Amino acid sequence: MVPLSWYLVLAAFVFSCGLYGALVRRNAIAVLMGIELMLNGVNINLVAFWRYGDIIDKATQQVVRLDGQIFALFVIAVAAAEAAVGLALIISIYRNRKTVSLDQMDLLKG
Amino acid sequence: MEIWSSGLTHLLTGLGLPETAAVIIALAIGAFVLANVGPVLALVLILLLRKVISRMQDRIGPNRVGPFGLLQTVADALKLLSKEDIRPANADAVAYFLAPILSVFGVILSLGVMAVAPGWIGVDLNVGVLFLTALGSIGIMSALMAGWSSNNKYALLAGFRVVAQLLSYEIPMVLAMFVPVLLVGSMRLGALSAAQSLTIFGFNTGLGWFGFLMPGAFLIYFISALAEGEQTPFDLLEAESELIAGFHIEYSGMKFAMFFLAQFLNSFFLGAIAVMLFLGGYQGPFVDQIPLLGFVYFVIKAFGVYLLTIWIKGTFPRIRVDQMMAFAWKVLVPLVLALILWQMIALKLPGATLDPVTGDVLQYGFLNYIAVFAGNLVVLGVVSNVLMNHFKREKMRTKRAFEPKSLIGVMQPSSGD
Amino acid sequence: MLTQYGFILILSIFAFALPTAAVMMGWFLGPRRPDAVKTATYESGVETIGDTWVQFRAQYYLIGLIFLIFDVEVIFLFPIALAYKHLSLFSVVSTITFVVILLLGLLLEWRKGALEWS
């Protein structure tokens, strides 16, 4: 059996990579990729805790509740929606202002 | 665990190997055999295509190498092996190298869940149907990688087009696969094949094919599979007679051969999936008594579907891009969604045998099957009507293009198409 | 169950090794004499003009967007199919409502012209 902590370390690593990308990159699409990475890190955590922490039926040795998996499934669905809307925004900004650099998207600056 | 691997494991533990090692070695042997089936099969498929197409075009086809030209594809493979491997100057090395490998990788993996005979299946995953669709994503990535890394405008354009085509036809394909899954209540390909038996007076005729019960879903699946396998009439992006090539325009030698192999295997496997889901899989008369017969039935059916695609390739004209997209989104997707809706209602009609305690359905009744069949007939009618109209219009256009004089005075001026 | 995925893992190793070996073999057996003309971008014998990065039409993105909606829908539909024999009337009605909403969404896209490709 793989210890739970290994999964958590991997999740934290993936999340940190995503955070670095989201904070540091200039390109809006790269920032979006960073956010996807962060969501994936969170998902690994959710599934790992589901597998290791949830109620286990003593007789069949099966995990009887699926909360963690359902949660992760919804995270995937939300990530899909977020990517679709975010990329559509980026493309429409690009068509109007010919840039995808976040430094130059300053329409909202007072 | 599947029958073949447990048998092999027993054999290996009998030889004195520890349990874990025996399991791993058994699985590895199975995987090695399966992985090698792919390339050998591709040689046969390519030869078959060339022979049948040349017969259709009143030629003989390959006839020099070996008896009846049987070794022609082997010779071609050897020739490709000795060809120079050219990499364009501005190509991206890693993606250019990985793209052809990934295209074969995804196709060979789908062999792992094929149910070729009772108990003969690599693994009977309980997400089998979705696994097969998920593998398509590897093909998409390889097309994008090849198109982008070649650093060629036309390769990139073709890569984009193939991705748009695959995306459009993936939805009706998956939803058509959903229809038998809804009836059986399992995504295991073994269970789906087993559910297509038909026992009459205690004898399994093996003719309870879902293709008979759901002809509409089968037709939609078949059309989408043609588009997914990039077969005529949907082979727009490498129309051999019109364009140079698809996204693999910059590839040569063995890398090109990999794309070629992947494409042939892909179209064959899509036909094999159609066999498993709609044409009874390994089912047939006497399959319960002699399991080996199941394998024979499966191979015959799969090659039958492949011959059908060759026939379509030799007969039908190509369609335009906009027609192709419109057909997917405006005809197939609404129809298959409506079919799913109807089937959901039909399966809950009274008449099914229910479990007295839990109220679960044990066996669907006569009324359910009739309703499902009726809905499918309607869908079949609509799709074939659309196709007939299209071909009638195409016939008119071809006639007008080739013999304009014969139509003077007959034709009304058309609103330019 | 993990044994099954072990098989998939072993098969994927072989499936990756096989084409790699083939490509490598071609690389060793074939001649290698690249020159400037041979490695130039192929464009039917004409010099390539301009960047590879031609501007693509936004229609591709729209197709991808619609695909994404239906893809997520497939994810939610397949588990329903597995449990369909056990479903109560309420769940069936909500499933049907789900599919009807999707159909309405498709109709809306159709009306808005998102499905046109010309």
Added chain:
Amino acid sequence: MDIIQQLFPLPPIPTLQQAVFIPLALFTAVCALLVVLSPNLFHNALALVGTLFGVAGIYALLEAEFLAISQILVYVWSISTLITFAIMLSRGMMFGATSKTNKQAGTAIDGIVVIGFIGWCNFVSARSKLDVSIAVA
């Protein structure tokens, strides 16, 4: 030699699952690093696909097979193609002369160090509680 072995004890022989997990996790981690560090936007997208496949493998290892398939279906089929489409539709950023990153690298690394510390605390507490409880159960 004894002192060295006491100071740096050899890791225990991994079980089969661990032997699968380690290369899978390494692959995922390297791809995740490439996503944020590689300067080429298309390479970033390809590395993202690699990460997503790795994460799907992790799900399969955690026996969440439907989730693994969903991950591939939704992420690799649609999100990564959408991202690639978006990259192609917004050209011009790839060969720009400006720096690929902004000036927030210091802040970001500070934040990651904090997260790493919290993660380490979790790691320690999780090892002391959950692993023990699993060992008991």
